[in-house]
Amino acid sequence: MNRDEIFSGVQEIFRDIFDEDDLIIEYSTNSDSxxxxxxxxxxxxxxxxxxxxxxxxxxxxxLTLKDVGAMIDLMLVKLK
Amino acid sequence: xxxxxDVEYILRKKKSLKKQLLASNDRLQKKIAILxxxxxxxxxxxxxxxxxxxxxxxxxYESDYNKYFEDALFDNxxxxxxxxxxxxIHSSIVNILNFPKPNDGEDVVNKLxxxxxxxxxxxxxALQKYDCAIxxxxxxxxxxxxxxxxxxxxxxxxxxxxxxxxxxxxxxxRKITNLYINDINYLSSYIGLEKWVDRSLWYQAKYALSxxxxxxxxxxxxxxxxxxxxxAKKCLVLDLDNTCWGGVIGDDGLxxxxxxxxxxxxxxxxxxxxxxxxxxxxxxxxxxxxxxxFQNAAEGFQHPETILKFEDFTSFKANWDPKYQNIIDIAQExxxxxxxxxxxxxxxxxxxxxxxxxxxxxxPDVGRDVIFFIDHIDKNGYFDxxxxxxxxxxxxxxxxxxxxxxxxxxxxxTYGDYLKSLEMVAEINSFNSLYLDRIxxxxxxTNQFNLTTKRYTYSEIEKISSSNDYIKLYGKLTDKYGDNGxxxxxxxxxxxGQCFIELxxxxxxxxxxxxxxxxxxxxxxQCQQRNIxxxxxxxLETEKNKMVAKLYEDFGFIFMEKNDSxxxxxxxxxNYKAKNKFxxxxx
Numbered sequence: 001m002n003r004d005e006i007f008s009g010v011q012e013i014f015r016d017i018f019d020e021d022d023l024i025i026e027y028s029t030n031s032d033s034x035x036x037x038x039x040x041x042x043x044x045x046x047x048x049x050x051x052x053x054x055x056x057x058x059x060x061x062x063l064t065l066k067d068v069g070a071m072i073d074l075m076l077v078k079l080k
Numbered sequence: 081x082x083x084x085x086d087v088e089y090i091l092r093k094k095k096s097l098k099k100q101l102l103a104s105n106d107r108l109q110k111k112i113a114i115l116x117x118x119x120x121x122x123x124x125x126x127x128x129x130x131x132x133x134x135x136x137x138x139x140x141y142e143s144d145y146n147k148y149f150e151d152a153l154f155d156n157x158x159x160x161x162x163x164x165x166x167x168x169i170h171s172s173i174v175n176i177l178n179f180p181k182p183n184d185g186e187d188v189v190n191k192l193x194x195x196x197x198x199x200x201x202x203x204x205x206a207l208q209k210y211d212c213a214i215x216x217x218x219x220x221x222x223x224x225x226x227x228x229x230x231x232x233x234x235x236x237x238x239x240x241x242x243x244x245x246x247x248x249x250x251x252x253x254r255k256i257t258n259l260y261i262n263d264i265n266y267l268s269s270y271i272g273l274e275k276w277v278d279r280s281l282w283y284q285a286k287y288a289l290s291x292x293x294x295x296x297x298x299x300x301x302x303x304x305x306x307x308x309x310x311x312a313k314k315c316l317v318l319d320l321d322n323t324c325w326g327g328v329i330g331d332d333g334l335x336x337x338x339x340x341x342x343x344x345x346x347x348x349x350x351x352x353x354x355x356x357x358x359x360x361x362x363x364x365x366x367x368x369x370x371x372x373x374f375q376n377a378a379e380g381f382q383h384p385e386t387i388l389k390f391e392d393f394t395s396f397k398a399n400w401d402p403k404y405q406n407i408i409d410i411a412q413e414x415x416x417x418x419x420x421x422x423x424x425x426x427x428x429x430x431x432x433x434x435x436x437x438x439x440x441x442x443x444p445d446v447g448r449d450v451i452f453f454i455d456h457i458d459k460n461g462y463f464d465x466x467x468x469x470x471x472x473x474x475x476x477x478x479x480x481x482x483x484x485x486x487x488x489x490x491x492x493x494t495y496g497d498y499l500k501s502l503e504m505v506a507e508i509n510s511f512n513s514l515y516l517d518r519i520x521x522x523x524x525x526t527n528q529f530n531l532t533t534k535r536y537t538y539s540e541i542e543k544i545s546s547s548n549d550y551i552k553l554y555g556k557l558t559d560k561y562g563d564n565g566x567x568x569x570x571x572x573x574x575x576x577g578q579c580f581i582e583l584x585x586x587x588x589x590x591x592x593x594x595x596x597x598x599x600x601x602x603x604x605x606q607c608q609q610r611n612i613x614x615x616x617x618x619x620l621e622t623e624k625n626k627m628v629a630k631l632y633e634d635f636g637f638i639f640m641e642k643n644d645s646x647x648x649x650x651x652x653x654x655n656y657k658a659k660n661k662f663x664x665x666x667x
Contacts, residue, residue, distance in 0.1 A: 013092065019093075044291075062280075062284060
């Protein structure tokens with residue numbers, strides 16, 4: 001799976017979780033850019049990503065997922 | 081939002097699901113306090129969806145993280161102000177303070193157990209001041225067992241400790257009438273402990289269960305709430321061919337259908353029939369709705385191996401009319417709301433037509449394989465009772481007696497002659513402790529003949545029962561065909577020489593029997609004994625109680641005023657003449 005495929009999959013998940021059909025994310029998108037992105041929704045995002053892409057983030061890795069770019073970088077490694 | 085749950089979809093789409101659910105129909109508002117022993121935010125969100133899906137709009141109070149004990153036990157102004165209708169205590173294995181240690185003696189282990197139980201009994205005691213339903217988790221098993229299989233039977237085992245705790249919870253729930261157990265011990269074993277727990281989520285956010293388990297938990301809580309609110313279904317409507325037995329009786333004949341234990345297929349149908357019979361034995365009514373010749377259909381239940389018999393069905397419709405028409409007839413015949421029916425049919429086309437024509441009927445998508453039919457009935461909790469009352473178990477008898485009554489109705493010249501022939505005797509009296517359970521139950525599930533649809537908790541009924549500010553009548557009715565049980569309730573609040581009727585209800589199984597007149601007569605007598613000269617009645621219209629819109633008018637009350645969906649009525653009882661002519665009353 002390449003970066004673009006992952007990116008569009010992640011974008012779909014963001015749209016569902018925040019219920020905004022036309023939400024556009026960028027690599028720099030973080031919890032400051034989306035109002036609803038609180039710690040609860042962060043968990044929802046991560047579990048939805050884990051389910052959708054059939055991967056698992058380790059406890060230590062979760063702390064590094066500060067923005068969309070970091071998420072996708074880590075996913076790329078896991079999906080190789 | 082029904083079994084089988086699409087857990088991922090619910091979690092991911094919860095916001096848009098909520099929007100959709102909020103867009104539809106009128107809802108009942110309920111105040112629900114969640115007292116958590118671990119994080120509850122997502123439980124609250126998902127529970128909200130399930131409740132909205134059952135037309136209940138929850139308003140939540142959520143305790144601070146792991147403050148369930150403090151919130152319950154100590155003065156809590158916020159919770160006092162909130163006045164919960166329902167309190168849900170989400171505790172679990174993570175909240176157990178002390179498990180036995182390997183070198184603890186038996187007395188120490190027993191003390192640990194008692195201490196743990198006492199923590200909860202003190203919570204339930206303290207919460208009684210709110211007069212509301214309490215839903216309490218029992219405990220899930222530990223996922224790690226350092227004692228291995230011995231954990232299950234050594235007194236130091238965690239598993240053994242939890243089994244004992246759960247047993248104590250069950251005993252308490254039998255004693256405390258407003259305490260309901262949310263059986264997470266079953267739920268976690270049903271979905272698998274491995275899926276139930278997510279260690280990572282525990283360390284990150286202190287959830288005692290996994291994200292995937294939250295919809296299952298919330299669904300289960302919503303089933304309990306629905307049952308508490310008297311929304312359990314009442315009648316299971318069954319198709320016949322390939323639902324109650326394998327094969328088509330019209331083509332294959334009695335010897336050709338599969339039922340019994342001769343073949344694997346026959347055994348699967350036998351299991352399904354046994355499940356339906358179990359439901360029937362505890363008060364769920366059964367009905368048949370099948371496209372068949374009546375003779376053929378009835379013959380199927382003469383099969384030597386059949387579990388269900390023709391007499392087990394309160395209503396039996398086998399003909400070639402559209403099924404939705406038959407189902408409407410079934411509901412009318414046994415006098416229950418159409419939303420009290422669940423329809424099981426192996427044929428997807430028939431299911432579609434029924435659910436599109438009468439959307440209020442529950443038509444689970446059971447598939448075509450009988451093996452899975454039970455799950456769809458069981459796991460959707462349609463018929464979940466909150467208490468097994470003797471009245472429930474007798475209910476089928478009442479309806480059978482009713483069938484006898486209506487079959488003789490045509491023999492009489494006038495309806496009055498028929499009523500006379502029933503030799504009815506009513507017992508109408510003030511509440512007594514024997515009947516408080518049944519009275520509470522009736523106030524929560526009677527929808528049609530109910531003037532105000534006011535719901536009461538057990539403790540409210542208990543209070544009214546012992547208060548002098550109320551006239552509180554129950555009515556039981558017997559006739560020559562049998563006992564109808566306790567079927568009518570009237571509660572009047574006395575103030576300034578007037579009696580305000582805050583509840584008047586009657587079970588539809590005694591409709592048109594003059595029972596309402598007998599109740600009114602007794603109400604008037606009791607009012608007169610206390611020098612009350614006026615009775616004020618209210619009609620609060622709901623979707624289901626239109627049948628009593630004119631009741632007070634019929635009683636001779638004078639219309640006073642009307643707001644949107646409610647009206648007020650007044651009766652001067654100085655010159656009241658008794659209205660009941662057909663029922664002999666005893667006090």
